[in-house]
Amino acid sequence: MYTQGLDQKGQANVSEIESPEQLAAFQARIDAEEKIEAKDWMPAAYRRTLIRQISQHAHSEIIGMQPEGNWLTRAPSLQRKAILLAKVQDEAGHGLYLYSAAETLGVSRDEMVQGLLDGKAKYSSIFNYPTLNWADIGAIGWLVDGAAIMNQIPLCRCSYGPYARAMIRVCKEESFHQRQGFDIMHKLCNGTDDQKAMAQDALNRWWWPSLMMFGPGDADSKHSAQSMAWKIKRFSNDELRQKFVDVTVPQAEFLGLRVPDDALVLDEESGHYRFGEIDWQEFHDVLAGNGPCNAQRMERRRSAHDDNAWVRDAARAYADKQSAKAVA
Amino acid sequence: MSKDRAEWPLYEVFIRSKSGLSHRHAGSVHAADDQMALDNARDTYTRRMEGVSLWVVRSDRIIASDPTETSAFFEPAEDKIYRHPTFYDVPEGVENL
Numbered sequence: 560m561y562t563q564g565l566d567q568k569g570q571a572n573v574s575e576i577e578s579p580e581q582l583a584a585f586q587a588r589i590d591a592e593e594k595i596e597a598k599d600w601m602p603a604a605y606r607r608t609l610i611r612q613i614s615q616h617a618h619s620e621i622i623g624m625q626p627e628g629n630w631l632t633r634a635p636s637l638q639r640k641a642i643l644l645a646k647v648q649d650e651a652g653h654g655l656y657l658y659s660a661a662e663t664l665g666v667s668r669d670e671m672v673q674g675l676l677d678g679k680a681k682y683s684s685i686f687n688y689p690t691l692n693w694a695d696i697g698a699i700g701w702l703v704d705g706a707a708i709m710n711q712i713p714l715c716r717c718s719y720g721p722y723a724r725a726m727i728r729v730c731k732e733e734s735f736h737q738r739q740g741f742d743i744m745h746k747l748c749n750g751t752d753d754q755k756a757m758a759q760d761a762l763n764r765w766w767w768p769s770l771m772m773f774g775p776g777d778a779d780s781k782h783s784a785q786s787m788a789w790k791i792k793r794f795s796n797d798e799l800r801q802k803f804v805d806v807t808v809p810q811a812e813f814l815g816l817r818v819p820d821d822a823l824v825l826d827e828e829s830g831h832y833r834f835g836e837i838d839w840q841e842f843h844d845v846l847a848g849n850g851p852c853n854a855q856r857m858e859r860r861r862s863a864h865d866d867n868a869w870v871r872d873a874a875r876a877y878a879d880k881q882s883a884k885a886v887a
Numbered sequence: 888m889s890k891d892r893a894e895w896p897l898y899e900v901f902i903r904s905k906s907g908l909s910h911r912h913a914g915s916v917h918a919a920d921d922q923m924a925l926d927n928a929r930d931t932y933t934r935r936m937e938g939v940s941l942w943v944v945r946s947d948r949i950i951a952s953d954p955t956e957t958s959a960f961f962e963p964a965e966d967k968i969y970r971h972p973t974f975y976d977v978p979e980g981v982e983n984l
């Protein structure tokens with residue numbers, strides 16, 4: 560998810576000639592639901608689209624550790640700390656699975672990481688919001704991981720084999736993330752009035768940014784049609800957003816919380832919830848780097864990279880020394 | 888800055904999920920050396936008891952068949968349908984065959 564179709568200028572300038580026959584044969588494989596594997600022939604644009612999407616997804620998992628990492632030492636009990644630590648560690652794992660999947664397309668992890676550090680690569684808008692109190696950790700697990708699951712389950716059937724397989728691992732782990740978040744919310748909602756108010760406040764702040772996670776509306780989504788034809792995407796942004804609203808509103812009702820949307824109403828006929836207009840200006844502002852925490856997230860990521868350079872160097876020096884010994 | 892240093896090599900990871908089953912490809916990790924590859928593979932791919940045994944092998948040491956030659960490479964097996972038991976008619980009345 561974190562696959563919002565965030566755009567970046569296509570840089571690959573491939574001079575390879577793609578014949579109409581090759582393209583047709585490729586599309587026929589896709590239409591027959593065959594999986595495309597790393598070494599198979601694929602159109603340059605398919606490769607480029609996947610590299611962009613998978614690397615953005617990986618960056619999002621990595622940056623996504625920061626808002627929750629903020630609460631690792633402050634979680635209210637030892638058990639909550641252990642759970643949150645496991646969850647954050649999973650997100651690191653997700654980033655690694657995804658970098659590996661992208662690497663099969665011929666881009667190195669270092670290149671992708673450098674793209675992030677240089678500010679050229681994007682990551683999901685959602686991680687540029689602050690986690691102000693403990694209830695935010697509940698809201699993130701419940702809503703943000705919940706939205707991620709909605710987006711990621713269809714990606715398990717993505718036409719590109721290595722991406723699909725990575726998503727299967729990720730999805731298995733995400734449901735723990737969502738449940739631990741809901742559990743935090745549930746406890747708060749059954750606590751004191753102040754605790755319940757915390758939960759409501761967190762929902763108020765995270766609801767709309769969570770809906771934005773699905774990316775621009777279908778009318779404004781430039782990559783959607785091609786990605787659907789290639790079966791990288793199986794559902795449009797708006798379809799996924801609708802599904803998310805439909806499953807989440809009843810959960811909020813169960814918690815006794817109010818979804819912060821005056822326009823929200825159940826359309827009895829279709830069984831779908833109708834919801835209010837998303838503030839797309841806010842979405843674009845956050846993507847453009849002007850969200851509440853963009854600068855802080857990038858600063859933290861860069862300093863982690865630089866501060867730990869000596870560890871990478873030392874490991875490399877040790878490996879060199881060992882292999883020199885082995886040769887001698 | 889370690890910017891100019893070559894990237895740590897890539898290793899492919901194989902997991903035996905329980906004894907009695909074969910190792911199966913799980914994904915890959917980067918590591919500076921073999922031991923670190925095992926440690927990283929454990930942390931990345933077996934956080935939930937997914938395995939009882941791990942193999943890691945440098946990706947550049949794997950010898951793979953060429954996907955552009957797939958049909959030529961596997962073709963010799965294609966017309967030997969007599970290798971399958973279903974090729975043979977079992978006469979009516981014969982059992983345990």
Ligand SMILES: [Fe+2]
Pocket residue numbers: 620649650653707729
């Ligand atoms: Fe994740």
Ligand SMILES: [Fe+2]
Pocket residue numbers: 650704707733736
């Ligand atoms: Fe997650």
